[in-house]
Amino acid sequence: MKLCFSLNFRTKLGEKVQIVIKEDGYEDKIFPLEYAENGEWKVEADYYSKSIKYIYQIINQDGIVLDEEFSAHQLVFPHNIKEYHIYDVWNLKNFPENYLNNKVLQNQFQNFKPQKVSLLKKHTHLFRIEVPIYNPDWKIAIIGNSKTLGNWLYENAICMKQTTLGVWEIPLNIEDQHNIQYKYGILDSKSGKILELETGNNRFAPSNLAEEVLLIKADHQFHFKSYQLYHAAGVAVPVFSLRNSEGFGVGEFRDLKSLADWSAKTKLKIIQILPINDTSAHNNWTDSYPYSAISIFALHPQYLAIDALDFPIPKKLMQQFEAEREILNENSAVDFEQMIAGKWKYISTIFEENETKILADKNFKKFIKENESWLLPYSAFCVQRDLYKTADFTKWKTHKKYIAGKISPFFSPKNKNFKNAMLHSWVQFQLHLQLKEAVDYLHDLGISLKGDLPIGIYRHSVEAWTEPNLFEMEFQAGAPPDQFSDLGQNWGFPTYNWEAMKEDGFLWWKNRFQALEQYFDAMRIDHILGFFRIWRMPISSVQGVLGYFNPAIPVTTKEFIAHGIQFNKDRFCNPFINDEILWDIFGEECDTVKTKFLQISEHGHYSFNEEVNTQRKISDYFTDNPNEDLEQKMLSLCANVLFLIEEKEGVEVFHPRFNLNKTNSYKYLTNGEKQQLDRIYHDYFFVRQDKLWSRNALEKLPIILNATKMLICGEDLGLVPACMPEVMNTLGITALKVQRMPAENIPFSNPENTTYLNVVTPSTHDSSTLRQWWNEDRNITQNYFSTQLKQWGTAPSDLEPQIAEMILKQHLYNNAMLAIFPIQEFFATDFQLRNPNLNDERINNPAIFPHNWKYRMHLNVTDLLTSEKFNNKIAAWVVDSGRF
Known part of the structure; x- marks a missing residue:
């Protein structure tokens, strides 16, 4: 041929x-x-x-x-x-x-x-x-x-x-x-x-x-x-937030079926959720954080419906189960610790009473065989975590270092850990069955499920244990200062060793996407900026403000010389501390601070004592000697630097500290030094990196995207480089547009001007809801009311339903591929359905870490099905806007 x-x-x-x-x-x-x-x-x-x-x-x-x-x-x-x-x-x-x-x-x-x-x-x-x-x-x-x-x-x-x-x-x-x-x-x-x-x-x-x-x-x-392209509207809600009378104080996978029934009534085609992987690391409420999974494959046990397992709850425990369920279901928020402890109690009992039948189940055996590559290390990890009461494998007495041959016996019936390993494996099997049943139900209704892919992995996770060569454990990822946090964000995740991942064609990422594809039709990539560059901090830092971009073209000593700057490493890279700065920060406490934490250096300046000369050491000191106000002031003083040092191939290079010109150190420079450092700063952050970051993204993203048939959407909020929109358009990745977080230097973006490859939304899980935002700053609200909504007079003191309707319709009637609405924003359009307690609506506040992710709908999902007037109203909007 x-x-x-x-x-x-x-x-x-x-x-x-x-x-x-x-x-x-x-x-x-x-x-x-x-x-x-x-x-x-x-x-x-x-x-x-x-x-x-x-x-x-x-x-x-x-x-x-x-x-x-x-x-x-x-x-x-x-x-x-x-x-x-x-x-x-x-x-x-x-x-x-x-x-x-x-x-x-x-x-x-x-x-x-x-x-x-x-x-x-x-x-x-x-x-x-x-x-x-x-x-x-x-x-x-x-x-x-x-x-x-x-x-x-x-x-x-x-x-x-x-x-x-x-x-x-x-x-x-x-x-x-x-x-x-x-x-x-x-x-x-x-x-x-x-x-x-x-x-x-x-x-x-x-x-x-x-x-x-x-x-x-x-x-x-x-x-x-454009009107003949695919357009759809959808609802965003975390699975844990779904409320149902059959639940156990938390949303479960089966509740997605009720949400799908409501979505079908309202003509919504997309259900968007937060990450659903297992985050069980600390055995307390901090495990509610969905972006800190201990496994990129395992599902979270909190989503398991206990009374829908392959084996029933023992009759002797049914009365106790119903009583606990009733108490937990009355809570306005998720009581994570009580909920997960109760679920494990019943799961363990059911497993123990039916162990012989479970281990003989052909379908369970098939699941183990098909998923052994991740299920074995995950189950062994869980056994070790429970044994030593920590997910930090560096503190385990055995198996600190993952060796496949020494872990494989965990799946051997003669091994002492076999029963517990099988328990965790069976839970994953049941979770898979319940999620798959829900997904199939959605698909039968023509509704798609959109997931959320965290950009990082937890430092004490299965992947960090089994494949440490793929991660830079000496660093941590985060975000520079932004509207959410003046000090930046430190997520604690190790950064990726992209060179190691590249050696096998990014197989780790391909496997991750293919695993997600068995459940999801679309995927939101959290912080897609991480594929261009990541904000990286050394492990010695606590605050995100002490980070820098990686990869990045750094500043060299030759560049300082070229700008006429006499480079002094101690002056530029160490905290600049003098008496005036100490008084401004500590006031009358400054003498105590000098005595306990500082030592005098040349020219009447000060430096930190060795035991507190990094933010991490300061944080550790105040863990043993609690004083939150003094701790924050000390961390701020430690961050009073102009440049951060990185060692590349044995040579020291430098990265400007974010908001360098707002530091106390900057105030004490000469006008000439300030002028030249401003030029270096602008070139570093806004000019020199773009081609590097573009190449970086185009090396990784196409290979990963070609490994999946999911629709890919990128969360591109934050300090977005100029190359990013072009790269995302080149790769056909939809971007995220939040009206009150415009990429342009304007107060608000207008959804009407949105081009096709975008997802529009009025708010996100990281922001306040519209009703909350309306009350945050009256000047901003009035400006929005007058200029964006084109309304006369004074903006109402609270977000009224008719105003909320106007905002939602703005997001429906435009060219964007998808219009996704947090479920709270739908409720805001109805006096009877909206939450009477405004403060209960927020899911996450990125400025607070760790944050308790406990938001629950105040209504049962099934109750929404009978709200005919409300449902017909939403359906009419969706149909009229062509998103059905």
């Missing part, structure tokens, strides 16, 4: 094109293309296969890959043809077919049956176009300038066949072959009429007069009008 590939692509001088054919289980096959004319590159390849997957690459004269396609071409060949001529275009990741043909589409067409194409020897052309259409009544048709193509008459348009979901093909015999021009259009199958032809110039196809040759015109980038 001969394949003749043709690609029209404009290269630069010295560049060449090659095609890489991908074969599962085999080495890639590479064929160099030869330049023909007018930008046309061609190659002939002898290749026999029913289907083919390939990409094009641009290389230089030394064979180094300069650029390549992020999305592969895929073709299926009928085998009654000896020769195929394939005319391709460079397949960009941000073509609509590449980001819309995902699991969300599959949910809309679960009963899809592919159509077959009958290919005859007389057929000269096969036209192929990838067009994911979310309206079941629409088809793709082709029309053109020849008799076969209908002579541009709409009524003669040829309906194509959907051979694979989102892929349309039609074989034609074009006898009057000359200057073939054509376009694709959307055909309404009910009326039989063309709704629209694609915009832009006509497409062209070469003539094909050869016998036993089929010319495949493999087209891309169908030119939709």
Whole structure:
């Protein structure tokens, strides 16, 4: 079988094109293309296969890959043809077919049956176009300038066949072959009429007069009008926040089914949740933090419905179970410690009484076999954590260091740890069954589940234990100062060793995405900035303000010299402390501080004593000697530096401290020094890093994205580099737009101006709700009321339902792909349904760490199903805005 590939692509001088054919289980096959004319590159390849997957690459004269396609071409060949001529275009990741043909589409067409194409020897052309259409009544048709193509008459348009979901093909015999021009259009199958032809110039196809040759015109980038693209609305709520009378003081996976019933009534197509992985590290309320999982694979036991397990609660415990359930369900917030302790009590008893049957269960055995790669180390980790009362494996007496051969006996029946390891494995099996049942229920209703992928891993997690080489344990990740926190954020997660991950093609990330894909149709990547660069702090720091970007082009001593600055490492990189600063911070306590914590240095300045010369040491000191006010002042004094030191390849380089010009140290510089440091600071944060960060993201993200069929959305809030919007658009990743957190230097963004590849939302789990925000600052509220909502007079003292409706409608009527609303914002539009206690609405406050994640809906999910007026109102908005 001969394949003749043709690609029209404009290269630069010295560049060449090659095609890489991908074969599962085999080495890639590479064929160099030869330049023909007018930008046309061609190659002939002898290749026999029913289907083919390939990409094009641009290389230089030394064979180094300069650029390549992020999305592969895929073709299926009928085998009654000896020769195929394939005319391709460079397949960009941000073509609509590449980001819309995902699991969300599959949910809309679960009963899809592919159509077959009958290919005859007389057929000269096969036209192929990838067009994911979310309206079941629409088809793709082709029309053109020849008799076969209908002579541009709409009524003669040829309906194509959907051979694979989102892929349309039609074989034609074009006898009057000359200057073939054509376009694709959307055909309404009910009326039989063309709704629209694609915009832009006509497409062209070469003539094909050869016998036993089929010319495949493999087209891309169908030119939709924006209203014909996929649009949807959804609700965001953590699973733990769902309230149900059958629950145990916390939302459970089965409650997603009730939420799906409500979503179906209100025409919402997306349910968005927070991370659901196991966070059981400390055995107290701090484990409520969903972004600090002890395993990237294991699900959290809190979501397990005890009375829906494969085995019932013993009759002797039913009365106690019902009594505890009633007490916990009356709580306005999640009582994490009581809830999880109660669940484990009943889980353990059920397991113990049915152990023989459980271990003999064929389905359970199958689950263990299919998931052993992560389930064994996770179960062993849990056994060790429970034995030594800590998840910090460096404090265990045994198995501090993970050695696979020494852990594998945990799954051996003769091992003393076998029973406990099986308990944790069985819990994961039951969680999987209950979540999968809920997901299947959602899919039957045509509703998609959107998950949340934390950017980091917990420092004392299974992954840190089993694969420490993939992480930089001596560092911690966080965020620079922003509107949430003047001191930045320190998440405590170790940063990634990207070079180590790169060695096997980022397999760790591929496995992670593939595991999530069994439950989720879309995925929000938390802090997608981390794939560009991460805010990194040494382990000796406590506050995020003492971090710097990694990777980053640092400042060198030569650069200081070039700016006419006499670099003094002690002055620039150590806390600058004099009597005036001490008095300003500590007042009358400054003499005590000098005596206990400081030592005099040259020029009448001070330095910290060695036992408190880092923020970590200061924090440890005040753990034993509590004084919160003094501790915060000491941490602030320790952060009074201008530059942070990093050692790279044995050489010290420097990173400007964030908000350098707001430090006390800066005040005592000369005007000349201030001016030059301002220039260095601006160049470091806003100029020099962009190309580096762009390359960094484009090296990782395409490989990871190609490992999944989920729709990917990136949470891109914070200090966003200039390169980020361009990279996300290039990769077809939707961005997040929060009206009161605009990327531009304006008070509020207008949802009406939002472009397609975005998710709009009025608030997030990290922000106050609209009702809370309305009362935070009256000046901001009045400005918003007047300028954004275009209302006259004084803004009402509280967010009234009709005002909340206006805000929600702003987010529905626009071009953004998705409009997602926290469930609290829906409640805000109804006097009867909104929470009477405004202070109970917030999920998280990033300025407070650790924070107790305990928000619960004040209404049962099932009760929403009977709120007909409320449901009909939301459904009408969704339908009218075209998001159904």
